[in-house]
Amino acid sequence: MKSHASTLLAEVRTFRQNHPDVRYVDLIALDIPGHFYGKRYPIEMLEKVAAGSPLKLPQNAVLLGVQGGLFKIGDYCFNDGDPDANRRLVPGTLKPVSWESQPLGQMLITSDGTEAPIEFEPREVLAKVLERLQHKGIHPVVAFELEFYLFDKKLDNGLPQFARDPLSDDADDQPNLHIERLSRFGEVLDDMAQTAKDLGIDITVITAEIGPGQFEINFGHLDDGMRAADWAALFCRSTRGVALKHGYRASFMAKPYLQYPGSGMHVHVSLYDGAGNNLLAAHQQQPLRHAVAGCLELLPHCMPIFSPNHNAFRRLGGTVNAATRASWGFEDRDACVRIPESDPRNLRIEHRLASADANPYLVLAAILVGLEHGLEAKREPIAPLNEDRSSGTDFPLEMLDAVRAMQHQPVLRDKLGAEFVDVYCENKRQDHLAFQQEINAREYRWFL
Template identity: 90%
Template structure:
């Protein structure tokens, strides 16, 4: 513990030396819907925390709904006195914030690794899954890919407008999948990449996607699943800030336009033993097939995680490369679980179903539980799409049905934690019901 505090203290002091103009640091963590909450600390107080002073925030801040309110979930929120819970600083995450008007820093905090971790904190859920896999001798290597849209900074009657192309006022004049669009939006995209790299994130490939103003960012592969999910979460925060600075609005919303492709979160996962051997490639790739079968078996029960809101289910309507069944295939982007072509050393799955606005900690945790279940059960999967284009299991396509499917699934309750599953499902149920508590103009047009 003393050595740990010494490392954190050195990190904070080095940061203060390198950024003497920074007076405050945002201490942030991801809540259940995937939004950051936290506190803005004077940097001198942060040094005291790094030296061992307690860091406490309300336990129930993790339970916030999509709009920030609290729902009654069991005895939490309104019957527990709203207690504080210990958090700790995540080493290596103290970085400058360059997109705000004043100089700031930010640093991740978490309850995992404390004396009493919060069972339903997303980072703690993933930490427990990774710890269990490590005890079994399974070491995941992970890489995220995130799609997002750029919009005009100003909304038009609450609706998003296409990002202003510097070379054209015609919203249809945006070359899809062309390198030219990367050049047209180079100033903001370059700033996004450089800002992410300043946060310690390894950005690899930038792609112009099919939608107007839609892009994809790929991250490097990591043998630390927590850090990989940290990267995905921090990238979303910095990208929104950089976009505003350039006069745009960046959004990871799953389906902002019905007529254009939605935005997904693709997760590449390979599994290694302690000696560095790829477990999926052994015995003529039999473990790979077992892992796929486990993913597909649990996928219909994980939909509240992969599609965490009403809009995310709109993305699953059969548009480009968005599956409508739990299916798999080799080099097939219509599959939920794709097996990219690779050598045995790099053999992996690419899980393509989650929306870009899903919680990266929970998405990865759910994928890993599926892989673990498949390796334990050792069942062969259904036919790949390469052999049968109709192959696949149905999964829920609306939230309340999805919550019912998730809450009673015994493998998920064991793998992710029963307390987490109950809390998460009730949070999603209440969020969905709250979203429905508004009559829109179309209902009056149709039924008045």
């Protein structure tokens, strides 16, 4: 414990030496809907926390709805006295914030690793899954890919406007994969990539996607699944901030335009043993087939995680590469679970179903549980799309159905935690019902 505290203290002191103009640091954590909450600490107080002073925030901050409201979930929020819960600083995450108008720092905090972790905190859920896999001798290597849209900074009566081409001042109309679009929006994209690298995130490939102002950025592969999810979460925060600095809005909203493709969160996962052997490639890739079968079996029950809001369900089955059934295939982007071509050492799955605004900690936890379940059950998967284009199993396409499918699934309750599953499902149910409590203009047009 003393060694841990001394490492943190050294990190804070080094940061202060390198950034003497920074007076405050945002201590942040991701809640259930995937938003950051936290507190802004004076740098002097942060040094005390690093030295061992308590760091406490309300436990129920994790339960906030999409709009920040609290829902009655069991005894939480209204019958528990709104207690504080201990958090800890995450080593290696203290970095400068370059997109704000004043010098600022940020650092991740979490309840995992404390004496009483919050069972439904997303980072704690993933931590338990990773710890269990490690005890079984399974070591995941993970890489995220995130799609997002750039919009004009100003909304038009609340509706997004196309990003303006900085060279012509017209709406972005460059086609899919057009390298010219990367050049025309190069200034903001370069800043996004450099800012992410300054946060310690390994940015690799940048792609212009099909939608106007839509891009994808890939991250490097990591043998630390938690850190990979940290990267995805922090990238979303920094990208939105950098976009505003350049006069744009960046959004990871799943389906901002009905007529254009939605934005997804693609997750590449390979599994290794302690000696570095790829577990999926053994025995003529039979474990790969078992792992795929497990993913597909649990996928219909994980839809509230992969599609965490009403808008995210709009993304499914609309346009390019968004499936409406649980499916798999080799080098097939129509599949939920794609097997990219690779050598046996790098054999992996690419899970393509989650929306870009899903919670990366929970998405990775759900994928890993599917892989784990498949390796244990050792079942054969359904036919891949390469053999049968109609292959696939149905999954819920509406939130309330999805919540019902998730809440009582025994494997998820066992491997993600029954308390988390109950809390998460009720949070999604209440958020969905709250979303319905507004009559929009179309409803009046149709029924008045």
